[in-house]
Amino acid sequence: MRPFDYVRTTTLDETCQLLGQDGDSSVRALAGGTDLLTLMKKEISVPTQLIDLKRLPDLPSGITSTAQGMTIGTLTTMTEIETNVQLQEKYPLLAEAAAVAATPQLRNMATIGGNLLQRPRCWYYRNQLVNCWLKGGDECQAQDGENQLHALFGGGPCYAVHPSDLAPALLALEATVQLRGPGGERMVPLAEFYALPEEKRRQETQLEKDELLLNIHLPGLPAGTRSTYLKAMDRKVWAFALVGVAAIVRLEEQKIVDARLVLSGVAPIPWRVTAAEQALVGATANEATFAEIAEFALADAQSLSHNAYKITLAKSLVRRALTMLTDEG
Numbered sequence: 001m002r003p004f005d006y007v008r009t010t011t012l013d014e015t016c017q018l019l020g021q022d023g024d025s026s027v028r029a030l031a032g033g034t035d036l037l038t039l040m041k042k043e044i045s046v047p048t049q050l051i052d053l054k055r056l057p058d059l060p061s062g063i064t065s066t067a068q069g070m071t072i073g074t075l076t077t078m079t080e081i082e083t084n085v086q087l088q089e090k091y092p093l094l095a096e097a098a099a100v101a102a103t104p105q106l107r108n109m110a111t112i113g114g115n116l117l118q119r120p121r122c123w124y125y126r127n128q129l130v131n132c133w134l135k136g137g138d139e140c141q142a143q144d145g146e147n148q149l150h151a152l153f154g155g156g157p158c159y160a161v162h163p164s165d166l167a168p169a170l171l172a173l174e175a176t177v178q179l180r181g182p183g184g185e186r187m188v189p190l191a192e193f194y195a196l197p198e199e200k201r202r203q204e205t206q207l208e209k210d211e212l213l214l215n216i217h218l219p220g221l222p223a224g225t226r227s228t229y230l231k232a233m234d235r236k237v238w239a240f241a242l243v244g245v246a247a248i249v250r251l252e253e254q255k256i257v258d259a260r261l262v263l264s265g266v267a268p269i270p271w272r273v274t275a276a277e278q279a280l281v282g283a284t285a286n287e288a289t290f291a292e293i294a295e296f297a298l299a300d301a302q303s304l305s306h307n308a309y310k311i312t313l314a315k316s317l318v319r320r321a322l323t324m325l326t327d328e329g
C-alpha cells in the first residue's frame with residue numbers, strides 16, 4: 001500500500017473542500033474502510049490523504065422515523081440495518097438484504113454509505129495488472145473474457161455488475177439520497193443517483209468528487225405492502241449476489257395493485273424492471289402470472305459468452321419472490 005496521510009476534519013464544509021481540492025494529491029473519504037482499504041492495498045485506489053468520516057461529528061448515523069417514512073444516516077452500519085426492529089417491520093426487504101450481505105464482522109464495520117458507493121468486484125477491475133476501461137484504460141477485458149459474473153443488462157463499455165445488496169432494496173423502495181457539496185445540499189432519487197458508467201464519468205454514481213453522502217430517505221409504504229430480497233450465491237454465506245431480486249407487492253383480493261421489481265447482479269447499476277412491474281399491476285396472483293412476469297422481466301437480457309445461466313436463475317428468483325409475497329398461508 002502506498003503511504004498516505006490520515007486526516008480528521010471537524011465540519012462538513014471543510015471535508016467537502018478538502019475532497020475537491022485540485023493538484024497532485026488525491027483525497028478520499030474513509031468510512032468503514034472495508035472496500036476502500038482493499039482497493040488501496042492493491043494500489044487500484046492510491047489516495048495521498050484519507051479523511052476519516054467516522055470521526056466527523058456532523059455526519060449522520062442511525063435510523064430515525066420521520067413524517068414521510070424513515071431516514072438512515074450514512075454512517076449507520078449494516079448490522080444496525082439488519083437488526084433494527086422498525087426497519088424489519090416496515091421495510092423487511094432492506095433488513096433481509098443487509099442480513100445476507102458479506103459476513104457479521106464486515107457488517108459491523110461497513111456503513112450503508114460505503115455499501116452504496118463500493119466499487120465493482122469484476123476480477124479484471126480488482127487486478128492491479130489490468131488497466132481496464134473502468135479504470136481509465138481503452139478496453140473491457142470481460143466483454144470477451146471471463147465474464148461468468150458479469151452483466152445481462154446495461155453492459156458496454158463496462159459489463160461489471162453492481163455488488164451491493166442494499167442498493168436494489170433501496171431502489172425498490174424509491175429512496176432518495178441527500179448529498180452535500182461545497183455549494184450546499186441536493187436531494188437525488190436513487191434511480192438517478194445510479195447511472196451507467198460513460199466515457200466522461202467512469203463510475204456508477206452521480207456523486208461528485210467533492211460531495212458527501214449524508215442520509216438516505218425512505219418514503220412510507222401503504223398498509224398491507226409486502227416485500228422481500230432474495231439472493232442466489234455460489235456458496236451459502238460470504239458471497240456477492242450471482243443474481244438477486246428486491247420485490248415489493250400489494251395485493252387486494254388476489255389482484256396485484258402495486259408491484260416493484262429490482263434485479264441485482266445483472267447490470268452495472270441496480271436494475272429496475274419497470275415493464276414487468278406494470279404488467280403485474282391488475283394481474284391475478286398465481287403461478288401462471290408469475291411465470292409470465294419472470295419471462296417478461298428477463299426478455300431484454302443479453303448474455304455474454306459465459307453468463308447465460310443468470311437468466312434462468314433470475315427468472316426463478318422472480319417467480320419465488322412473487323409466490324412468497326402473495327402466499328396467503
Ligand SMILES: Cc1cc2nc3c(=O)[nH]c(=O)nc-3n(C[C@H](O)[C@H](O)[C@H](O)COP(=O)(O)OP(=O)(O)OC[C@H]3O[C@@H](n4cnc5c(N)ncnc54)[C@H](O)[C@@H]3O)c2cc1C
Binds near residue numbers: 034038102165
Ligand atoms: C469479503 C467481502 C464480502 C462482501 N460481500 C458483500 C455482499 O454480499 N453484499 C454487499 O452488499 N456488499 C458486500 N461487501 C461489500 C461491503 O458491504 C462494502 O465493502 C461495505 O459496505 C463498504 O462500506 P464501508 O463503510 O466499509 O465503506 P468504505 O470502504 O470506507 O468506502 C467505500 C467507498 O465509499 C466512499 N464513501 C463512504 N462513505 C461516504 C460518504 N458518506 N460520502 C461520500 N463517500 C463515501 C468511500 O470514499 C469509498 O469510495 C463485501 C465486502 C467484502 C470485503
Ligand code: SF4
Binds near residue numbers: 124140143
Ligand atoms: S467489466 Fe468493467 S470493470 Fe470489468 S473489465 Fe470491463 S470495464 Fe473493467
